[in-house]
Amino acid sequence: MEPRKRFILEERDIPRRWYNIVADMPQKPRPALDPVTRQPLTQKDLSRIFSEEAARQELNTVDRWIEIPEAVRDQYRLYRSTPLVRAYGLEKALDTPAHIYFKNESVSPVGSHKLNSALAQAYYCKQEGLTNITTETGAGQWGTALAYAANVFGLELAVYMVKLSYEQKPYRRSLMQVWGAQVVASPSMSTKAGRRILTETPNHQGSLGTAISEAVELATTVPGCKYTLGSVLNHVTLHQTVIGLEAEKQMEMAGEWPDVVIGCFGGGSNFGGISYPFMRHCLGGEHAGTRFVAAEPEACPKLTKGQFMYDYGDEAGYTPLLPMYSLGHTFTPAGIHAGGLRYHGAGTIASCLLGEGRIEAVDIGQKESFRAGVLFARTEGIVPAPESAHAIAATVREAIRAREEGTPRTILFCLSGHGMVDMAAYDRYLTGDM
Numbered sequence: 215m216e217p218r219k220r221f222i223l224e225e226r227d228i229p230r231r232w233y234n235i236v237a238d239m240p241q242k243p244r245p246a247l248d249p250v251t252r253q254p255l256t257q258k259d260l261s262r263i264f265s266e267e268a269a270r271q272e273l274n275t276v277d278r279w280i281e282i283p284e285a286v287r288d289q290y291r292l293y294r295s296t297p298l299v300r301a302y303g304l305e306k307a308l309d310t311p312a313h314i315y316f317k318n319e320s321v322s323p324v325g326s327h328k329l330n331s332a333l334a335q336a337y338y339c340k341q342e343g344l345t346n347i348t349t350e351t352g353a354g355q356w357g358t359a360l361a362y363a364a365n366v367f368g369l370e371l372a373v374y375m376v377k378l379s380y381e382q383k384p385y386r387r388s389l390m391q392v393w394g395a396q397v398v399a400s401p402s403m404s405t406k407a408g409r410r411i412l413t414e415t416p417n418h419q420g421s422l423g424t425a426i427s428e429a430v431e432l433a434t435t436v437p438g439c440k441y442t443l444g445s446v447l448n449h450v451t452l453h454q455t456v457i458g459l460e461a462e463k464q465m466e467m468a469g470e471w472p473d474v475v476i477g478c479f480g481g482g483s484n485f486g487g488i489s490y491p492f493m494r495h496c497l498g499g500e501h502a503g504t505r506f507v508a509a510e511p512e513a514c515p516k517l518t519k520g521q522f523m524y525d526y527g528d529e530a531g532y533t534p535l536l537p538m539y540s541l542g543h544t545f546t547p548a549g550i551h552a553g554g555l556r557y558h559g560a561g562t563i564a565s566c567l568l569g570e571g572r573i574e575a576v577d578i579g580q581k582e583s584f585r586a587g588v589l590f591a592r593t594e595g596i597v598p599a600p601e602s603a604h605a606i607a608a609t610v611r612e613a614i615r616a617r618e619e620g621t622p623r624t625i626l627f628c629l630s631g632h633g634m635v636d637m638a639a640y641d642r643y644l645t646g647d648m
């Protein structure tokens with residue numbers, strides 16, 4: 215009989231609660247600080263821009279489990295559980311004794327894990343009586359997920375999209391518009407911040423910094439409007455733990471436990487989402503040998519080459535100061551195709567865990583990531599997002615080491631998204647123009 219390949223949970227086994235790892239961390243991350251007063255941020259500070267519930271979750275260091283609202287679980291049911299797949303094809307191609315599993319978040323309607331948090335954040339805004347939400351987006355993955363979620367819960371969404379991406383990545387813009395979002399190329403003339411930038415630099419191409427300033431300005435000046443963020447913050451990672459909680463049950467179905475858990479790393483939400491439910495057991499003293507590996511791009515190596523510091527979350531220095539591994543908020547990474555990994559800092563939980571030696575990091579070159587992405591497409595059938603290809607490349611390295619050292623191991627990685635809207639990048643790779 216063919217060995218079993220794909221593991222799906224029964225509806226009754228889909229998690230009802232997210233896992234808040236901070237409650238279990240012996241040493242808590244240091245607090246985020248107000249950039250002016252340098253005092254720890256309070257719930258009141260945070261809820262000026264975020265929903266009340268997101269603000270509460272952001273600061274929650276005591277509750278290990280946080281209920282997933284029924285309305286959010288209802289939406290999760292359309293695509294969850296996502297499959298856990300044994301990658302026999304990849305194992306065979308690498309001639310490795312390692313067992314490789316991946317958690318396929320690309321099956322969400324928007325094609326990535328980002329929807330897990332977008333649905334939660336949009337729901338809380340609706341619950342709290344808001345009518346509008348706003349955000350910024352670089353490559354467009356977060357904006358796309360939020361557009362879907364805003365449509366589901368009946369909210370108006372304005373997305374500030376970095377002008378360069380707005381022009382170069384028309385399909386993500388179209389997707390947001392299909393779900394009814396208003397997409398504005400940033401910098402724009404619609405905000406004070408945007409007008410100031412355009413007055414100084416009329417053909418500014420935009421950056422996450424300009425887009426964040428515009429979105430935050432909108433959220434603080436328009437009544438009934440709040441801001442949302444797709445990565446980096448604790449509450450975003452909290453929502454992503456549904457990935458690892460499902461994977462934990464699915465690995466049990468497969469009769470295995472991972473020796474290594476791997477995720478690509480932008481701000482840390484999919485990495486934390488797949489890792490922390492497994493790390494829970496390490497913090498509790500079981501499975502102490504499990505390793506957690508974050509895969510970042512060589513062009514943006516905050517985990518392997520950054521410094522631990524209090525730094526701004528954005529280029530312009532408008533946001534609170536976060537205690538994190540960072541390359542400095544003015545660091546401008548090269549224009550690699552994995553846009554979702556081009557962020558200068560790492561979320562505070564991951565930074566704290568890295569400092570304690572509980573997680574490892576590897577940096578992956580762009581060509582190595584695409585080589586791994588193409589190998590994965592040819593062996594497992596799915597074209598991965600350029601971001602996810604970094605996790606695949608780190609997995610390939612582990613699997614080859616397992617062969618060379620003759621030490622079998624079980625590897626689990628997160629396939630954070632598919633690359634069907636990133637084919638221009640694959641074209642460049644395949645034609646040798648990278």
Ligand SMILES: *Cc1c(COP(=O)(O)O)cnc(C)c1O
Pocket residue numbers: 326327328355356444445446478479480481482483484485554555599601602630631632
């Ligand atoms: C945004 C994105 C990432 C990076 O963000 P994290 O918060 O680090 O997970 C990775 N993969 C995909 C497909 C993305 O869209």
